[in-house]
Amino acid sequence: MSKYRITILSFIFLFFSGLDSVYANERQHEWVIEGSELQQKITENQAMIIFDARSQEQYLQGHINTAISFPTALTYVEINNAYYVKNINKIAPLLQQKGVTTSQKIIIYDQGDLKNAARLFWVLELYGIKNIAILNGGINAWSEQYPLTKKPTIPQPSQYFPVLNSSVYASTTVAKVAAYSELYQLYDSRTLAEFIGDRSATEKFGHIPTAKNIQNSVFFNTTITGTNLLKTPKQLDAIFATLDKNRKSVTYCNKGLASTLTYFLMKQAGFKVSHYDGSWLEWSEKGLPIEK
Structure with a gap:
């Protein structure tokens, strides 16, 4: 194999390795948002919906400005000691009440372990929403740098009807x-x-x-x-x-x-x-x- 061919192959390898790194960063950027980026979006008044997936009580004690309370527990139904996501007929009024729409990016956060945020992410994805991201570190990380508010944000109801993503x-x-x-x-x-x-x-x-x-x-x-x-x-x-x-x-x-x-x-x-x-x-x- 010639030295020229080795050089070309090395370049190709490095190029695609670089793409893997770029795609990884894009993937993280698309579905995980950092506090600084969210703060910039809020400052610039960018169109988006922020959901607080913690309990209503935690929300009222302090939350991110413009965030809407959407406790993950609202998406469950208990049957025979197990918990299941609500069916499409029961979830539709809830999503509409919370203002869920496909026209705006949705940001979800919780206390910081991301369990409730991820659960709400899955529920929204299950019912047809794709443009979603989770706040890295949740409110624990956010409150170290940015202020909280106790003023509730009232959602604007939507007409969204869920489409099941089985x-x-x-x-x-x-x-x-x-x-x-x-x-x-x-x-x-x-x-x-x-x-x-x-x-x-x-x-x-x-x-x-x-x-x-x-x-x-x-x-x-x-x-x-x-x-x-x-x-x-x-x-x-x-x-x-x-x-x-x-x-x-x-x-x-x-x-x-x-x-x-x-x-x-x-x-x-x-x-x-x-x-x-x-x-x-x-x-x-x-x-x-x-x-x-």
């Missing part, structure tokens, strides 16, 4: 298939103690057969002030490089909070991923097979 939803049937099919991989986002069967939120101990454990804590770096921020795209890519991107991924936890953060970050990393609605609470309640 590709991000995994039913019990899908979870059953995923437990035994080589085409799938299940990811359990509960604690290690729960995964191995030392503890459980139900009367059943263990995990869904063939599932792998991946805890939310691996996704964060902690600042000197104790605030958790998402790891850089490069650091997250290193975590997900150990997982099989060729298989369809299904995430679950107990109630559907921790696993939607795993879902969010896996999707951002390019996985074909869905979230098992009902999760461990439903699986164990139905007496389905488990492993320890």
Whole structure:
């Protein structure tokens, strides 16, 4: 092989390696927003909707200016000791009341662990909304640099009617298939103690057969002030490089909070991923097979 050809191949390799880095940064930029960028958007009065996914009580104690209270709990319905996303007929009035629309970018935040923010992200995505981002560090990081307000923002109702995006939803049937099919991989986002069967939120101990454990804590770096921020795209890519991107991924936890953060970050990393609605609470309640 000539020196000229080696040089050309090296250039091509570096070029595409550079593109990978650019795409990673764009991916992070598209779905994760930093506090400084959000503050600039607010200062410039850019058209957007900000949702506070914490409880109403937390919202009233202090929130980001112009943010609308949208507690994640409003999107759930409890059936037989398990929690499920509301169906399209029940979710439509809620989304309209909160002013959900496809014409403006939606920014979601919570206290900082991103579980509630990711859950609301998944719900909105499930019902047809695509232009969404999550605030890195949540209100914990925000309040270190920027002021909060106690003045509620009243949403402007919309006429949005949800369109179901079934590709991000995994039913019990899908979870059953995923437990035994080589085409799938299940990811359990509960604690290690729960995964191995030392503890459980139900009367059943263990995990869904063939599932792998991946805890939310691996996704964060902690600042000197104790605030958790998402790891850089490069650091997250290193975590997900150990997982099989060729298989369809299904995430679950107990109630559907921790696993939607795993879902969010896996999707951002390019996985074909869905979230098992009902999760461990439903699986164990139905007496389905488990492993320890």
